[in-house]
Amino acid sequence: MLNLEDIEAAARRIAPHIHRTPVLKSQSLNEKLGKEIYFKAExxxxxxxxxVRGALNAALQLQGPKGLIAVSSGNHAQGVAYAARTLGLPALVVMPQDASPxxxxxxxxxxxxxxxxxxTVENREAIAQGLARETGYALIHPFDDPRVMAGQGTLALELLAQVEAFDAVLVAVGGGGLIAGVATALKALRPEIEVIGVEPEGAHDAQQSLAAGRRVALSQAPRTVADAVRTLVVGEQTFPVMQRLVGRILVVPDAxxxxxxxxxxxxxxxxxxPTAALALAPALMDYPLPQRLAVVLCGGNWLP
Known part of the structure; x- marks a missing residue:
């Protein structure tokens, strides 16, 4: 199972190729919400x-790949494309027809x-697997891969070095790769920090899965403004990590x-x-949250 050593090794491996993203604060926002909030600016x-963290960590461990292939609604697609360019390889990305232009x-x-x-969201994984067999390219899964999970967890190592003290971290949840990596790092180093997942209404398969004690799949692709978390079910490998280390999953409406x-x-x-803002949304609601919060702003690929 994923451990801290995997994440520390990933941090060393990908360091030459990524940014050490800053942590942002807003005094006026803190006053408005009555919290002390630290935004990890991914x-x-x-x-x-x-x-890109997980995509790079996985790609850099491959032995002589012909190329890279991925399935994604967008952000993992760009991460794998960047990893392929870094390694001088071709990349093929399977994206839903209605994904963000x-x-x-x-x-x-x-x-x-x-x-x-x-x-479609429903058939994209099967199509990607078929294309991987045809091309011989290495398939890098967007979340259900320990190498990807370890790469995502590297942002938590940075966060701990940048913020002296916080009580909980809010993380948007799709397939679970990000929250699994973040939770593994934080709970190994600062077990008192609560790891809280956030999902949109109607796309709360992770919340349902934790409540049921088994993976619960959605029957169809959810409709939500948070397009990066439209997965049908959390990962087979991410779910056990979430069961062990994630305190709770909160659900918020798109509005x-x-x-x-x-x-x-x-x-x-x-x-x-919107998926990045999803992580902040519980602080605007009546959920009981601790005073000092870290919020992972997971992406900025959006145009109004």
Missing amino acids: HLQKTGSFK TKKAATRAYGARVFDQGV VTLQAQRLILERLKQVVE
Whole structure:
């Protein structure tokens, strides 16, 4: 199972290729919400998202790959495209036909070929696996891979070095790769910190899964402004980590996510995608939260 040593090794491996993203604060936002909030600015990461961490960590451990292939709604796509460019390899990315045009264009800009014809959230993994067999390219899963999870966890090591004290961290949850990596690092080094996941209403498969004690899949792709967390079910490998280390999963309506996104723009002067604002949204609701919060701003690939 994923451990701290895996994450520390990943941090050393990917360090030459990524940014050490800053932590941002807003006094006016803190006063408005009555909290002390530290924003880990992964929207300022290479490719505009934390996803490049996991993609790079996985790609850099491959032995002589012909190319890289990924399935993604957008941010993992760009991470794998960047990893392929770093290694001098071709990249093929399977993206849903209705995925963000901005994210498709950015993926192509990193040199990847986008395959989206007839692709949906429901069939994308099967299509990617078929293309991987055809091309011989190495498939890098967006979340259900310990190498990817370890890469995502590296941001938590940075956060601990940047912020002296906080009581909980809020993390948007899709397939669970980010929260699994973050929770593994934090609980190994600071077990008193609560790890809290956040999901949109109607896309709360992680919350349902933790409550049921087994993975619960959605019957169809959820409709939500948080397009980066439209997975149908949490990962087979991420779920046990979440069961052990994640304190709770909170659910928020899209209207509050958009309100949080506006607040981040107004008070922090930062452009983030709705999925990044999702992590802040519980602080705008009646959920009981500790005073000192870290919020992972997971991505900034968004245009109004």
